[in-house]
Amino acid sequence: MRLDKWLKVSRLIKRRTVANEACDNQRISANGRPVKASYEVKPGDVLELRFGERVTRVEVLAVTDNVGKNDAPALYRELG
Template sequence: MTDAVRLDKWLWATRFFKKRGMAQQAIKGGKVEINGASPKASRLVRCGDRLQITKGEVRFEVVVDEIGEKRVSAPLAQAMYTETGASRAARERLAEERRLKQAAGVAPSRRPDKRERRKLRQINRGD
């Protein structure tokens, strides 16, 4: 194994993103930080680096334990990093909130028809 690898390759290999291009877009969009700084996709990742990765509402805070360029199975990928306790607790709390929100709401019996979709769009746009 090497001692450093490109950030976009590492994110892809550890299965944070499905495609390397998606990892590059996330890095370019400021969704990934290394040691508190906004990197480029070509930035080298080394063991001990601290990454903050944002995917949608979820924010991962991980410490790099191993370096790898090849995409591996999910259990092996998870062994390449350690998620901080605060990050794990925040993710679990967010998941619980979503679960409670879904349980409290009543699911619609069917999809909205064309007329209802138009009304929803007007409401969302503020017309």
């Protein structure tokens, strides 16, 4: 699954267009390197999201097309 779509499905970012812009501005890296929105997300990837002063690191646990609001946090684990 594309990175921008996964970020939207996991609800780490509300809209796919915002996720796309974050990737274009190199605010998101996977496994230590900046990636584009078309990056294929796989379980085990470590993503780092940078927004201003806040940095969020998560490990991808699952990749699913559709998931309910309550189940979205099960797609990733925060690494702190």
